[in-house]
Amino acid sequence: MNPEVNVLDPPALFEATAKIFIELANKAIAKKGSFSVALSGGSTPRKLFDLLAALPPAMIPWQQVYFFWGDERHVPPDSPESNYKMANDSLLSKIPVRPENIFRIRAEEKDAAIAAREYEESIQKYFRLAPGELPVFDLITLGMGPEGHTASLFPGTTAIKETQRLVVSNWVEKLHTDRITFTFPVINHAACVLFLVAGKEKAPAIRKVFERPSAEVPASLVHPTNGRLIWMLEGVAAAELPRNIAS
Ligand code: 6PG
Numbered sequence: 664m665n666p667e668v669n670v671l672d673p674p675a676l677f678e679a680t681a682k683i684f685i686e687l688a689n690k691a692i693a694k695k696g697s698f699s700v701a702l703s704g705g706s707t708p709r710k711l712f713d714l715l716a717a718l719p720p721a722m723i724p725w726q727q728v729y730f731f732w733g734d735e736r737h738v739p740p741d742s743p744e745s746n747y748k749m750a751n752d753s754l755l756s757k758i759p760v761r762p763e764n765i766f767r768i769r770a771e772e773k774d775a776a777i778a779a780r781e782y783e784e785s786i787q788k789y790f791r792l793a794p795g796e797l798p799v800f801d802l803i804t805l806g807m808g809p810e811g812h813t814a815s816l817f818p819g820t821t822a823i824k825e826t827q828r829l830v831v832s833n834w835v836e837k838l839h840t841d842r843i844t845f846t847f848p849v850i851n852h853a854a855c856v857l858f859l860v861a862g863k864e865k866a867p868a869i870r871k872v873f874e875r876p877s878a879e880v881p882a883s884l885v886h887p888t889n890g891r892l893i894w895m896l897e898g899v900a901a902a903e904l905p906r907n908i909a910s
Contacts, residue, residue, distance in 0.1 A: 666892040670901040670909040673710065673861070680859055680895045681714040684802070685722055687855060691801040692727045699789070701731040701803040701845065701853075703814070704746030707861050708804065712754035725758045729789065733803055734815035734844040735768035737775045737832070745770065768843050775832035775841035782843065783830040797852040798829065803845070807860045811868035811880030814850070815842030818879050822846060847884055855891040858882065863899035870903035 671679055684700075691698040702708065715723070730750070738744045740751075747767050755765060766785050772778035790798040805813045815835065816823045822833040825846040832843045850856060860869065872883040886892060901909045 664887070664891060666894055668894045668896065668901075668904075668908055670896045670898055670904075672898045676859075676861065676895055676897050677710045677714055680711050680857065681718075683857065683893065683895075684711070684715060685718070687802050688723045688728060691854075692724050697727050697729060697801075699729045699731065699798075699801045701733045701800050702746070702750050703733050703804045703806045703859065704735065704749065705806045705808075706749075707806050707859055709749060709753050711804075711859060712750060716754045716757035720759065725760050726764075728760060729764045729766065730755065730760065731766045731786070731800070732768055733805060733850070734842060735770040735778075736815075737770050737778075737841040737843065739771040740767065770843060775843055779828075779830045779832040779843045783828065786829055786849075795827075797848055800849070800853040802855045802857060803850055803853040805850070805856060805858045805882070805885065807858060807865055807868060807872075807882045809862075809864045809868060811871060811882050813858070813882040813885060815844035816847070816881040817842075818881060823878055823881050823884070850885055851887050851890075853887050853890050855893065856885055856887050857893040857895060858885075859895045860900045861897035863902065865900040866903045869896065869900055873904060873908050 688698040736744045740747045768782045871880045876883045
């Protein structure tokens with residue numbers, strides 16, 4: 664399935680992304696009574712979360728939404744660095760989500776590998792996975808760094824080579840820290856992956872993503888096997904894209 668590429672400027676970028684989120688959530692809930700979504704971290708999603716938090720409650724049956732994360736920093740949940748904290752402050756604390764529907768990565772755990780293993784086990788339990796089976800998330804939202812990392816899959820790290828595990832921790836030399844992250848097998852097994860990318864500093868990596876897949880640009884290796892791939896790009900982030908790609 665070819666990527667769906669949308670180039671919009673704020674606020675339309677976030678409004679259109681929220682609209683897709685609402686559509687996917689209601690479709691999944693109508694079909695099977697639940698919507699599993701993995702949130703991305705960093706700063707870009709905050710404006711999306713603000714919009715979702717401000718929706719009239721009837722727009723999304725929040726009680727049937729199950730929240731996961733694509734990655735987490737190795738910090739406690741009250742750290743300003745925490746992806747959980749950002750999502751909780753801007754969205755989760757403002758909607759009627761059931762606490763048992765929030766699958767937080769316990770990144771306060773001293774050993775990041777233990778946190779990764781525990782999170783992996785919670786995913787296997789939620790999706791009732793047999794050994795070796797991959798989960799099908801209804802939606803995985805991702806961001807992208809200026810050098811093309813996504814989730815916490817950074818160029819030159821061990822996590823980008825992982826083919827068996829669902830979640831791993833690994834040392835990210837560039838940041839001098841451990842990170843906990845989904846692996847490519849999980850991301851590429853989702854029903855829908857949506858990248859939300861803003862900022863002119865992302866334009867060179869976006870060009871490389873669409874030029875050719877490369878481990879040097881991990882985001883370019885995201886291609887759901889049987890799912891949709893949606894790129895929501897701010898104009899300046901798409902500035903180096905060939906005209907025929909940017910819709
Ligand atoms: C993280 C994210 C990461 C993020 C990109 C973009 O934990 O930081 O998961 O992959 O999406 O770094 O971050 P910004 O949205 O802040 O540019």
